[in-house]
Amino acid sequence: MVNRTPVIAIIGAGIAGLEAARQLNDLGYKPILIEKAPVTGGHVAEWNRLFPDMSPAADLVQSLESQTAKVRTMTGTEIASINRLKDGYSLILSDGETLVCEAVLFATGFHLFDASKKEEYGYGIYEKVITNRDLEQWFNTRHDPRIGHPKAVGFVHCVGSRDVKAGNTQCSKVCCITAIKQAIEIKEEFPEAEVYCFYMDLRLFGKKYEDFYIKAQRDCGIHFIRGRVSEVGEAIDGRVVVKAEDTLSGKPVKVTLDLLVLMAGIICNSDAQHYAQQVGVAVDDDGFLKSRDNVGAIVESSRPGIFFAGACTGAKTVPETLAEARSAALAIHRYFSKRG
């Protein structure tokens, strides 16, 4: 294994994996992308437009894909097992191939919380209840019989995140702004519709996020109701009846809606936990992979040759993920430079 160009196995060809592959390729290494799904791009490829500039998600994914065209990419490939070698790792792939590499980069991303587990919201039971992902897909395909021409639309924030009952106490970080983005998009699509957002807190930390919120309130007339939805029922005509508490006025509210969008939260990827176990990388109490240091070394694991990028260590926005992918590429470069 000595004196060859270091091979880096990148697990996951979402935006983190693609960006890291691009950087590593430029730095003269030999990255190999392994993707479970038949296509690359991950969750972002399923999205329509990205905040804050409403830039098309497809543009970003396409640009990343074209810049990694030379990188060996194995789609539709799962990892059967990962083993530690003396100074590297060997990956046994689902097609039977064994891949020997000097470093492994986890770009395994996240899972979207299964909204049907919050049964009180009626996803999978009531016709008119969809998730944030369903709505993005509708923006892409314009095909979803559940949506039609709604006159009243509700967004429920924090579905399966910040929810100890659902087993996920962490904040998903991106859903507040995603909900506002989607609410504005719905309002633009159906100007007559009344749009409600049921939230616990609005965590609008990023660049231009606050502007988005003000725009939603002032220009679009979207109603923000602070309080969790307690119960969702179905009226005889198939519309959904939402009961919630407006904690600012201290009164219960009940609205009948044509569409209810659940902002399903970001949870850890269980496959990543499985791989982490095999190579002896620690998993944090929230289920995400544990960095060597949460301030100074987020992209490094406690084990030499294992690196992290993107949402495998916790919920992240797109720009954060891209920045982390570059940072991981540099960390890998430093790792090999030191090893000489």
Added chain:
Amino acid sequence: MRERFANHFDPFVIPFLVGMAFVLGYYLIGMIRVILQLPKADRKRFLLTLITPKYIWMNIRDIFLNCLIHVKLWKRNRVLGYMHSSIAFGWFMIILLGHLEVILFVPERIHLFYYPIFFNYFVAETEQTIQGSLLMFLMDFFLLMILSGIAIAIIKRFASRIVGMRRTTRLSLLDQVGLYSLWSIFPLRLLAESFTAHISGGSFLTIPANWIFRQFLGNDLNALPTWWAYSIALGVFMCVLPFTRYMHIPAEMLLIPMRNAGIRIRHPRKGFALLEVYSCPACGVCIDACPMSVRKVNCKDATVYLNRQLRRGNERRIEEISDKCLLCGKCTAVCQVGVQGPELRMAQRARRKYALSPSYSGINVRPMAAAVAHGAGGDSGGVLYFAGCMTKLTPSIRRATTSLLDKAGVRWQMMDPEEGLCCGRPLMMAGRSEQARELIAKNAEIIRASGCDTLLLSCPICYKIFKEEYRLDGIRVVHHSVFFEELIEAGRLKVRRNGDLKLVYHDPCELGRGCGVYEEPRKALAAAGELVEAGKHHAESICCGGSLGSLTLGFEQRRPMTQNALDNLTVADPDQIVTACPLCFSTFVHAADRPVRDIAEILDSQS
């Protein structure tokens, strides 16, 4: 037989007499106190049963079967059953036979308390008779039986796993004194009787022992000190008895007649509750049974420790244990004495004074009552379906239930289509029965207004309180699992059986242990798929961990309990987990590795 001593007395009997006088006095005073603490109506009822022949027979039978033979323990664990009944029944027989000996051979001494106990010291054998040797044989036989029981007890104390217990209680200092004095009584008796066996006679145990001792001791100087030791061991045991777990022996003898009389716990420290607390033998079976014990820190919250703290009056711990409990009732199900852990805790919770006590008496139920009266079209009869808050949060259950009602052609209407009131059970569990009663009155008004003849519930929490606390004369209260089973039986509901569908049924606490419904849901499920059993099921089913019973357990603390319950349910590797409680359902959904469904959903999808 002839007596060896003219004055029929020796000072060594004094420790025994002191102990006996103390324990009898203590017990008598305690008994009177408990009876006096009962509310007047209860006391009258109890005293009446004591002179009713039917109850007298029942009491004698139950005391014999439970206190001496330990029938319940035998059913649960044969080794422990043998251990307890050998000691209790053997000891009882030795005392009985001792009296028989005195009556047969020295009837004029029967008034002496200590004579039957120390008979062998006071008499010398003059001739061998059939009945004499038979009695001697029986005495040795029962002594051997007790000694075998003590041997198991010693093994159990140091390696409880051998007798099938994972955890056992940690003993207090006085309990240890009691334990060691109890262990020493019978070996000492064997020694004492062996030393005097060549004078008083003996049988297969004492005669050979006597012969062996005489081979190397050669004199009788050891006899008297051993009889002293035997008496002292008895005296010590009886003197510490009221302050140890062994108080359960006398306490249970009063508990059984009181339970037979139907007395209930009204106050956590008085009357019947006090008796239950003292009847706890601190065996620790409830520790392994308690669903909270999967977390080691919660082992000390089992009912056995509540009883101990109630005896000690440790208020802080009593409150903590009372509030934490899930009220699943499993400790009572496995308890040999039947100590009602949940009822003790609810009585304790009821003592709390709240700064704020909301009143529900002002709620206007007239619109709700009018809605159901209108919905029925003024007709009487039919089914009134109360979904309750938990089923409202699990719309799939409500949908499946109403769909099944339609399929079976049942005339039904919803009691809470829009608005609804709480059934009151959560308040009851929190010890706020006064507020619960207000809600009960309100709900009863709506139900009566509907003119229905059946009240259908899909939530066992509601079902329990509707069944037990509501006075709905003439209206049948039924859980959906039972109702659908009847519809299948009557042929009104056609269910297709899918033999490839492996189902396990989880007994919800409130439905199983709470209301005794075990078989109907299983029968209904067997009609839809292949039913397999969990590791522990029926009365020993494990709480899902989501119970409303606990006032202080957080979700993080409940999670390992849920996981443990799921591990128990999946031992036979079922395809789906089926329950009949919306709360169990929503607790399991978040943690299960396979689909979790309500019984109504299964039946609906297969019909």
